[in-house]
Amino acid sequence: MRSVFxxxxxxxxxxxxxxxxxxxxxxxxxxxxxxxxHAGKVVIDERLVLLQPQFGQ
Structure with a gap:
C-alpha cells in the first residue's frame, strides 16, 4: 500500500x-x-493514526 503522505x-x-x-x-x-x-521528530504508524493534511498553510 502506498502512502498519500x-x-x-x-x-x-x-x-x-x-x-x-x-x-x-x-x-x-x-x-x-x-x-x-512543539513535539519535534515523531514516527507515526499510518495504520494507527490518520494524520490530517493541511493545505494552504
Missing part, C-alpha cells in the same frame, strides 16, 4: 493538537516521520 507535506495529529503543525520528513513501509513544531 509525501516529504514536505504539512499535517496535524488528530489527537495531539498541542504538537502543532508538522512537516512530513519521510514515509516508508507505513511509518511516517513527521517533524512537529
Amino acid at each position: 509525501e516529504p514536505g507535506m504539512l499535517v496535524r495529529h488528530p489527537t495531539r493538537p498541542d504538537w502543532g503543525l508538522g512537516q512530513v520528513q519521510s514515509s516508508i513501509a507505513g511509518k511516517i516521520t513527521v517533524n512537529f513544531e
Whole structure:
C-alpha cells in the first residue's frame, strides 16, 4: 500500500493538537516521520493514526 503522505507535506495529529503543525520528513513501509513544531521528530504508524493534511498553510 502506498502512502498519500509525501516529504514536505504539512499535517496535524488528530489527537495531539498541542504538537502543532508538522512537516512530513519521510514515509516508508507505513511509518511516517513527521517533524512537529512543539513535539519535534515523531514516527507515526499510518495504520494507527490518520494524520490530517493541511493545505494552504
